[in-house]
Amino acid sequence: MFVKETGSGVPLVLLHGFCGSHRYWDEVVPILAQRYRVITPDLRGHGDSAASDGAYAMEMLAEDTVQLLDSLGVAKTFLFGHSLGGYATLAFAERYAQRLIGFGLVHSTSYPDTEEAKANRDKAADAIGKDGIEPFVNGLIPKLFAPEHRSEQNASVKKALEIGYGTSPQGAIGCALGMRDRPDRTTVLETTEVPVLLLAGEEDEVIPADRRFPASGATITPVTLSNVGHMGMMEHPKAFAEAIVSFVQGTGN
DSSP states (O other): OOEEEEOOSSEEEEEOOTTOOGGGGTTTHHHHTTTSEEEEEOOTTSTTSOOOSSOOOHHHHHHHHHHHHHHHTOSSEEEEEETHHHHHHHHHHHHOGGGEEEEEEESOOSSOOOHHHHHHHHHHHHHHHHHOHHHHHHHHHHHHSOGGGOOTTOHHHHHHHHHHHTSOHHHHHHHHHHHHTOOOOHHHHHHOOSOEEEEEETTOSSSOHHHHOOOOSTTEEEEEETTOOSOHHHHSHHHHHHHHHHHHHHTTO
16 A cells, blocks of 8 residues: 655544545645644555455455554554545544544545445446546546636646546446445444544535535534535645644644
């Protein structure tokens, strides 16, 4: 599992989204690393991490993450997951609560796919298997940004496209099928004893408003970023990083 890390202090692990890589976090890492040890892996089949056959269950990605923590000597961490990374974060929180200081879902949800979404995962897997990763990424990436940020001349869109092209087709198919089959993990949010950040984009067209804040309570901090779609770390990195710093500081770290 490829990983980059920088900074020192309390560890923050950032898990990227579907067809992403550690490079999704390039703009926020320098801000976070002023205070914390920031760890940014490439998930299985993404970036510079190797792919494997079959569906990638979210539990599998959680296992990859705990093995990474063990290899780095990290006993407890904050874990923040973007989209797909959020689904893996919830699987991690369900299995390894004792390894978490706190966690966050970034442009993600605890709800399972709708039936329509499941059918779209199958279509995506079929299309990637037939036509390769590039046409799929071309159709996916612009929709992740708020409408005003979707211009082909937008440097962040260009970068996200480039990152997406580097995804293994095998890895993209594996994650599409794994996301399709993930269960409802809202009870993880409702029962956890550690602090949780739910960070949403006001203009996110991937995670609709009624799915962004599936639970509330004393442990949960909901935050909405204005003028942001599904890619807050690239659309407004300063506000995004400040939301994470504020949350972590609020836990006493």
